[in-house]
Amino acid sequence: MNNEKILEKLSGVMYPGLDRSITDLKIVDDIAIEHGTPVVTLSMQNDEAYELLKERLQDLFEGKITIRRKGMAKKKDIHYGHTANPNNRAPYAKRVIAVTSGKGGVGKSTVSANLSVALAQKGFKVGLLDADVYGPNIPRMLGTAHETLRWNDNDKIVPSENFGIKIMSVGLTTPTSDTPLVWRSSVAVSALIQFLEDVEWGELDFLVIDMPPGTGDIQLTMAQELPITAGVIVTTPQPVALDDVSRAIMMFKDIHVPIGGLVENMSYFIAPDTGTRYDIFGTGGGEATAEKYGIPFLGQIPLDMRIREHSDAGTPPVAMGEASQKGYYKTIADRLLKQIL
Numbered sequence: 019m020n021n022e023k024i025l026e027k028l029s030g031v032m033y034p035g036l037d038r039s040i041t042d043l044k045i046v047d048d049i050a051i052e053h054g055t056p057v058v059t060l061s062m063q064n065d066e067a068y069e070l071l072k073e074r075l076q077d078l079f080e081g082k083i084t085i086r087r088k089g090m091a092k093k094k095d096i097h098y099g100h101t102a103n104p105n106n107r108a109p110y111a112k113r114v115i116a117v118t119s120g121k122g123g124v125g126k127s128t129v130s131a132n133l134s135v136a137l138a139q140k141g142f143k144v145g146l147l148d149a150d151v152y153g154p155n156i157p158r159m160l161g162t163a164h165e166t167l168r169w170n171d172n173d174k175i176v177p178s179e180n181f182g183i184k185i186m187s188v189g190l191t192t193p194t195s196d197t198p199l200v201w202r203s204s205v206a207v208s209a210l211i212q213f214l215e216d217v218e219w220g221e222l223d224f225l226v227i228d229m230p231p232g233t234g235d236i237q238l239t240m241a242q243e244l245p246i247t248a249g250v251i252v253t254t255p256q257p258v259a260l261d262d263v264s265r266a267i268m269m270f271k272d273i274h275v276p277i278g279g280l281v282e283n284m285s286y287f288i289a290p291d292t293g294t295r296y297d298i299f300g301t302g303g304g305e306a307t308a309e310k311y312g313i314p315f316l317g318q319i320p321l322d323m324r325i326r327e328h329s330d331a332g333t334p335p336v337a338m339g340e341a342s343q344k345g346y347y348k349t350i351a352d353r354l355l356k357q358i359l
């Protein structure tokens with residue numbers, strides 16, 4: 019077997035969790051033959067992905083291959099565990115906003131999408147990265163769900179564009195919207211880092227990241243790999259949501275991520291027929307929690323059927339809604355800007 023044959027075989031091997039081959043991604047550093055056996059050297063950072071690939075290659079070559087990993091010099095530069103000195107995988111972005119929540123379903127993606135569009139409406143250059151590997155809903159909310167991953171001549175991923183912002187989603191790496199997303203956290207992390215490094219974002223005033231909910235590995239790694247300017251935490255007002263959000267606040271504080279503020283979503287409901295206000299999830303919980311932890315309160319958004327309808331239709335309320343719906347998100351953007359500009 020010669021080098022060309024080996025390369026051809028390698029070109030059919032996909033990087034774990036990504037829809038791209040290891041030769042496309044240029045992680046094959048060297049191919050050689052030693053004592054009649056192919057020796058392939060891979061240049062990659064992620065330990066778990068490396069182990070997975072090694073297994074796959076051993077299977078593919080029926081054990082008749084030696085896999086090596088290129089000198090890990092670069093790895094020494096990574097300050098794992100030191101979020102006070104994070105790496106910067108997104109030097110093209112002046113500021114990074116991480117939107118997170120204690121729980122799923124509280125409106126984190128809706129806030130991420132509309133906050134991003136509100137910032138663009140003010141004239142900022144905004145990129146939105148949908149990093150919620152468990153529920154990548156951003157493409158639907160911004161009307162780009164029909165798009166697929168595209169690469170330009172510089173081998174960079176081309177982000178979607180709509181409503182004045184650039185959009186990239188982990189959802190685009192799967193063939194259909196109902197493909198289950200079962201990620202090992204280390205594979206998810208390497209996919210996200212690839213999106214930070216390999217997407218043609220251009221210069222950005224803001225990179226907004228729709229993070230997965232909770233306080234896991236992915237949040238920690240993102241805080242290590244990016245200098246986050248501000249975390250924005252979304253919650254609903256009922257005690258069980260506030261319990262979880264308190265943990266998210268404590269985690270941000272522990273890992274030294276500045277908190278830009280708390281958004282209370284689904285705060286109340288005004289019945290459209292009678293005008294009666296119902297505090298479905300209780301009232302005032304978000305503001306009280308913000309006060310308790312000494313973080314800014316960015317605003318309330320009521321439960322409003324038109325917000326849900328606009329979000330499902332891919333027409334974000336801050337751009338296509340009525341004045342009242344636009345107002346909720348614009349207020350949040352204004353208050354956040356006051357914290358960070």
Ligand SMILES: Nc1ncnc2c1ncn2[C@@H]1O[C@H](COP(=O)(O)OP(=O)(O)O)[C@@H](O)[C@H]1O
Nearest residue numbers: 122123124125126127128320321322325326329
């Ligand atoms: N203020 C609101 N009023 C009505 N529906 C909302 C509101 N905020 C979010 N939704 C809807 O609730 C659902 C969950 O919101 P989403 O942003 O996807 O939450 P998360 O990202 O936290 O899981 C979506 O269907 C969304 O359209």
Ligand SMILES: [Mg+2]
Nearest residue numbers: 127150153155
């Ligand atoms: Mg979401």
